[in-house]
Structure formats: C-alpha cells, structure tokens
Amino acid sequence: DGGITQSPKYLFRKEGQNVTLSCEQNLNHDAMYWYRQDPGQGLRLIYYSQIVNDFQKGDIAEGYSVSREKKESFPLTVTSAQKNPTAFYLCASSMSTLGDEQFFGPGTRLTVL
Amino acid sequence: AQTVTQSQPEMSVQEAETVTLSCTYDTSESDYYLFWYKQPPSRQMILVIRQEAYKQQNATENRFSVNFQKAAKSFSLKISDSQLGDAAMYFCAYRRMMDSNYQLIWGAGTKLIIKP
Numbered sequence: 001d002g003g004i005t006q007s008p009k010y011l012f013r014k015e016g017q018n019v020t021l022s023c024e025q026n027l028n029h030d031a032m033y034w035y036r037q038d039p040g041q042g043l044r045l046i047y048y049s050q051i052v053n054d055f056q057k058g059d060i061a062e063g064y065s066v067s068r069e070k071k072e073s074f075p076l077t078v079t080s081a082q083k084n085p086t087a088f089y090l091c092a093s094s095m096s097t098l099g100d101e102q103f104f105g106p107g108t109r110l111t112v113l
Numbered sequence: 114a115q116t117v118t119q120s121q122p123e124m125s126v127q128e129a130e131t132v133t134l135s136c137t138y139d140t141s142e143s144d145y146y147l148f149w150y151k152q153p154p155s156r157q158m159i160l161v162i163r164q165e166a167y168k169q170q171n172a173t174e175n176r177f178s179v180n181f182q183k184a185a186k187s188f189s190l191k192i193s194d195s196q197l198g199d200a201a202m203y204f205c206a207y208r209r210m211m212d213s214n215y216q217l218i219w220g221a222g223t224k225l226i227i228k229p
Contacts, residue, residue: 042117042204042219043158058216090158101148102217104158 002027004105006091011110013078013085021076021108023091029103030096032074036060037088037107046089049074050096078110086112115140117207119220126195127228133180134190134223136205146208147181147188148217153201161203164188192225200227 004025013019025032031050035043045058049068063082068074074093078085088109092102116139126132138147149161164172164181171179176196180189192199205220 040122040221042206042221043217044219045216048216088156092158101160101163103160107156 004091004093004103006089006105006108008108009106011108013110013112015112016080018077018079019110021078021089021091021110023074023076023105025072025074025091025093025103025105027093027103028071029093030071031094032068033092033094033102034058034064034066034074034076035090035092037090043090046076085110115142115207115209115218117205117218117220119203119205119223121223122221123224123226125226125228126192128197129194131191131193132195132225134192134203134205134225136188136190136220138186138188138205138207138218140186140207140209142209144209147179148206148208149177149179149188149190150204150206151199151201152204152222153198158204162190195227197227197229200225 007022033048034046037043044060046064047055047066049055052071055066055068065077088107090107091105094100094102118137145166147164151159151161162172162174162177171181176193178191202222202224204222206217208217
C-alpha cells in the first residue's frame with residue numbers, strides 16, 4: 001500500500017541532545033513537508049522540499065534541520081538550539097503540481113525531558 | 114499576509130443530525146484553494162474536501178459539503194447525517210494558487226463531538 005510512514009511514534013529526548021525524526025513515502029511524490037502541531041494551534045510549516053537535494057525554510061525553521069538525499073525520504077533533525085521542541089510533528093507529501101492534496105503521515109510525538 | 118480563522122474551538126451535535134463548522138480567511142488574492150482536513154484521535158490528517166476559488170459551485174463529497182462565499186471570505190463545512198466516526202478535530206486551510214512553495218495556511222481547528 002502507498003503511504004507515508006513516520007518513526008518513531010513517540011520519542012523522548014534529554015535537553016541538549018539532537019534527535020532525528022524519520023519520514024518515508026512510497027507515493028512517488030516530489031514535494032515533502034514537515035509541520036509542527038501544538039495544542040490549540042493550527043499546523044506550522046518547518047521545512048519543505050520540492051525536489052531531491054533542495055529544501056526551503058518554512059515559518060518556524062530555527063532550531064531544525066533537514067536533508068533530502070532521496071526522493072522518498074525527508075528526515076527532520078531537532079537540534080539543541082530549538083528552545084521548545086516538545087510537540088507533535090507531522091510529515092506530508094504531495095505531487096508537484098499546484099493545488100494537489102497533501103498526504104500526511106501518522107506523526108511523531110516528541111517530548112523533551 | 115493570509116490568515117485563517119476558525120471561531121468555534123468546539124462543537125457538538127447529536128448523531129444523525131447536521132452540523133456546520135465555520136471558517137473565515139483573509140487574503141488579497143483572487144485565485145486560491147481552500148481545504149478542510151479531519152484529524153481523528155489517531156492524529157492522522159485526512160483531506161475531507163477541497164474548493165478552488167474560481168469555481169462558483171460548492172464542493173461536495175458524500176455527506177460533506179461546503180458553503181463557499183468568496184465575497185465574504187467564508188468557507189464553512191456542513192456535515193449531514195453525523196456519525197460517531199465523524200468525531201475529530203477539523204482544520205480549515207488556505208493556499209494561494211500561484212504559490213510555488215505549496216504552503217498551506219491553517220486555522221486553529223474545531224473539535225467536533227458527536228453525541229450518541
């Protein structure tokens with residue numbers, strides 16, 4: 001079945017540590033996205049990538065980094081510079097054309113201890 | 114900058130009845146897309162319905178329909194014959210038609226409760 005997988009489902013991190021969230025898609029989509037979701041707020045875009053080896057900052061990129069070495073993979077690293085990293089993180093993908101639906105993964109809940 | 118507002122943090126409806134969720138947005142663009150997404154307790158985000166601003170006809174998907182009022186910048190979602198499985202957070206989202214970064218602007222969400 002085609003879809004997006006994210007791992008792990010739950011992640012715990014000590015302050016000062018970097019952590020990487022995985023996102024893989026087998027939909028053959030060109031574009032991929034990372035969102036952060038906090039209680040009572042809509043999704044906020046962290047980073048997005050339109051093609052392999054290219055990515056752009058979203059609204060809240062500070063303290064995060066990404067890579068896009070393969071079309072199907074778009075990992076997100078939450079660095080120690082991110083001051084409030086505890087949140088729910090959603091990965092999405094879409095075809096490259098405008099207006100296409102974004103398909104979402106099941107998400108990763110990150111908690112900083 | 115574009116903004117999306119969902120003024121109802123929570124709504125409840127009796128099973129089998131109809132409920133309408135509100136969404137307003139602010140934009141100076143004439144062409145854009147509007148979306149309603151559903152996030153059930155599993156937290157997987159699912160597209161419910163999509164509307165292109167240049168289309169005057171309101172979009173419909175089975176029990177889900179929208180009331181798109183372009184001049185009023187309003188995009189409400191109507192759910193008919195509500196079912197227990199409709200219980201979820203519902204998010205309204207906006208996207209410029211010519212935006213090359215495909216960025217969606219999201220509302221804060223409405224929690225829909227279905228009473229059996």
